[in-house]
Amino acid sequence: xxxxxxxxxxxxSFSKLPGIGPKTAQRLAYYLLHVPQTQLDDFAESLSGLxxxxxxxxxxxxxxxxxxCPICDDSNRDAGTILVVEQPLDVLAFEKISSFNxxxxxxxxxxxxxxxxxxxxxxxxxxxxxxxxxxxNPIEEIIIATNPNMEGEATAIYLNDKIKEMNDSIxxxxxxxxxxxxxxxEFADEVTLGQAIEGRRTI
Numbered sequence: 001x002x003x004x005x006x007x008x009x010x011x012x013s014f015s016k017l018p019g020i021g022p023k024t025a026q027r028l029a030y031y032l033l034h035v036p037q038t039q040l041d042d043f044a045e046s047l048s049g050l051x052x053x054x055x056x057x058x059x060x061x062x063x064x065x066x067x068x069c070p071i072c073d074d075s076n077r078d079a080g081t082i083l084v085v086e087q088p089l090d091v092l093a094f095e096k097i098s099s100f101n102x103x104x105x106x107x108x109x110x111x112x113x114x115x116x117x118x119x120x121x122x123x124x125x126x127x128x129x130x131x132x133x134x135x136x137n138p139i140e141e142i143i144i145a146t147n148p149n150m151e152g153e154a155t156a157i158y159l160n161d162k163i164k165e166m167n168d169s170i171x172x173x174x175x176x177x178x179x180x181x182x183x184x185x186e187f188a189d190e191v192t193l194g195q196a197i198e199g200r201r202t203i
Contacts, residue, residue, distance in 0.1 A: 079137035
């Protein structure tokens with residue numbers, strides 16, 4: 001049976017999203033057939049404005065509506081502490097627990113030789129530049145909050161070595177116990193993340 005072209009195109013679009021298989025893509029497409037047109041229009045407008053109305057913060061590389069982002073622009077945050085995370089979703093996870101008042105740096109990934117992802121494919125140089133130019137507000141601590149898996153550990157070791165070469169007076173810590181090996185920070189609950197921040201250890 002031949003599927004109507006608009007449906008086929010939508011199914012194909014959904015199939016390109018991570019974690020969406022062919023059957024899930026079909027279910028989503030057919031579900032949207034029953035949604036009121038006004039709701040579909042709102043959905044389409046949200047998608048259309050996603051990239052047009054967002055920017056990467058030039059300081060921390062988090063996704064925001066303005067540059068600098070509200071976190072980097074907040075004078076009440078502790079500018080001497082930077083929490084390094086892999087993805088913007090990790091920033092959301094830590095902001096929910098309200099126990100971290102420093103700044104962030106988003107790498108947008110982790111070092112993964114098998115996937116041909118090295119430091120140059122991440123926002124690593126931008127982090128090093130922040131450390132070098134922080135004359136007015138010297139960096140006192142870098143908390144490396146990459147995921148506790150092979151790629152995250154490789155990234156943490158690389159960052160630790162490079163930062164120590166640049167400035168060995170900066171305290172470098174890693175998240176403490178509470179995050180199980182192989183887990184993703186974005187899925188951790190607030191209590192676990194809070195314990196990980198409180199129990200961070202020096203590398």
